[in-house]
Amino acid sequence: MSLTPADLDSFIAEDLGLRAGAHQLRSRRPLVPLSSTHVRIGDVDYVNFASNNYLGLTHHPRLIAAAEQSLRRDGLGSGAAALITGHTATHAQAKTDIARWKGTQDSVLLPSGYQANHAAVQTLVALGEKSGGVRFLIDKLAHASLLDAVRGASAEFRVFPHNHLAKVERLLADAPPNQLQVVLTESIFSMDGDAADLAGLVELKQRRPFILLLDEAHSSGVYSARGADISVVTLSKAMGSIGGAVCGSTQFCAALVNYGRAYIFSTSVPPWVAAVASEAIAVMRDEPQRAARVRSLARRVRQAVGLNGDTPIVPVILGEEAQALEASRKLGEAGLLVPAVRPPTVPKGSSRLRITLSCDHTDPEVEHLLDILAEMKRQLG
Ligand SMILES: Cc1ncc(COP(=O)(O)O)c(C=O)c1O
Known part of the structure; x- marks a missing residue:
């Protein structure tokens, strides 16, 4: 006998339950964009270090x-x-x-x-x-x-x-x-x-x-x-x-x-x-200063986490899924939105924070991010 829609739903529930157990379940959060680098989720405002809006052109x-x-x-x-x-x-x-x-x-x-x-x-x-x-x-x-x-x-x-x-x-x-x-x-x-x-x-x-x-x-x-x-x-x-x-x-x-x-x-x-x-x-x-600024911010952040170069994607590799999720949660508590990227997007054991920079990030926002990352590093020993 072939599967009914209800059978399919219960199969999905079981499968996604396994994903959740492995800290790999993907889900969405509705957010309100406030500017090129700020978003509101629920009633909390965040600096967005998760977008690929490198030149701030969305706004x-x-x-x-x-x-x-x-x-x-x-x-x-x-x-x-x-x-x-x-x-x-x-x-x-x-x-x-x-x-x-x-x-x-x-x-x-x-x-x-x-x-x-x-x-x-x-x-x-x-x-x-x-x-x-x-x-x-x-x-x-x-x-x-x-x-x-x-x-x-x-x-x-x-x-x-x-x-x-x-x-x-x-x-x-x-x-x-x-x-x-x-x-x-x-x-x-x-x-x-x-x-x-x-x-x-x-x-x-x-x-x-x-x-x-x-x-x-x-x-x-x-x-x-x-x-x-x-x-x-x-x-x-x-x-x-x-x-x-x-x-x-x-x-x-x-x-x-x-x-x-x-x-x-x-x-x-x-x-x-x-x-x-x-x-x-x-x-x-007309505005080459945008690319120049995002690259200079990127260089600053990359140096701080021990990476060379000036590309605005900065990975902080932590290992297991739960560690990356916990780090992302901590940054969130500080008002910084930084996603935890986990398998299958990245190889097993290389779950990470993926920080992305925009030319519209202010210097104090970037310093705040670096302070929190340094604090987390100290706590990890
Ligand atoms: C390397 C790479 N190629 C292609 C794409 C797909 O581009 P788009 O989001 O415009 O579909 C992405 C987007 O995430 C990407 O990171």
Whole structure:
């Protein structure tokens, strides 16, 4: 006899109960955004060290004005997929602006970075099917959306140890002669805040040809990475809004419009999202002090927790899930919102605090965070 909906519900209750027992249950808390760096949960206000709003653009008056103007001009939604009637003049302008900003021939705008990664991978798989096949080499710490994309496309893939270019080279050396090799990695890793060895990859490409698909979700707007053949950027993090874009050659973007199922079979982003993307690029150009400040705050925090560099994602690795949850709770008591990131998002035994910085954090807010972290460290001995 097949399962009833009630059977399914009791199966789910049992499964989620196990997750809760392992401190891995995920849930949401409704919050009220108060500003680019402050939120209210219940009746408590927090400084938000959990958002990817690195440049504070979520609340930038110029972006809000651009959205309002587009809303009045273009309406709310785009009403159809891009290949039907969802590609407005505002979308066309945004894709040109994004490509110019990234220094690529063209770009394609999608509803999310997640979909952008899927569409890029689907396009490469479709092209591989018409030639000698394709194999993806994916960094072990690369984002779930890249792995899901490869798995979802039933593509051949190999995972290489994090940033292990010697292993990548060995895999490339073993590749069948006509098979397209695609290296998938991130410019700034989302949970560790460290960087891909882009110079090493570019150098390797001279010796062993491959396509470099770089997920720039966390570096777009904060750094300008160069060297990728295909870049995926998100508009949802430093750029303050929502959406993603695949940036590459004219030919690759034309292929994506034809073969990227995540693009073809989804309604295009609302025109106001496209308008905001163009405005975010203009603001980033006009206000470079935003990226400079978030990087300088990041350097300060990273130094304090014993890390080099200036990327605004700062992991504080604590080990077990319960420890990370307890640390997050303590910071919360001090009015600081810092999430505990646990498996399966990060490997078992590496549960952590994930602190993210914004240029809009004030110096006293950052000092307060550092004081609490230092206090917690003393208590741990
Ligand atoms: C590295 C990375 N790639 C892609 C994505 C997906 O981007 P989006 O949130 O715009 O769907 C994320 C978002 O969490 C990410 O961290």
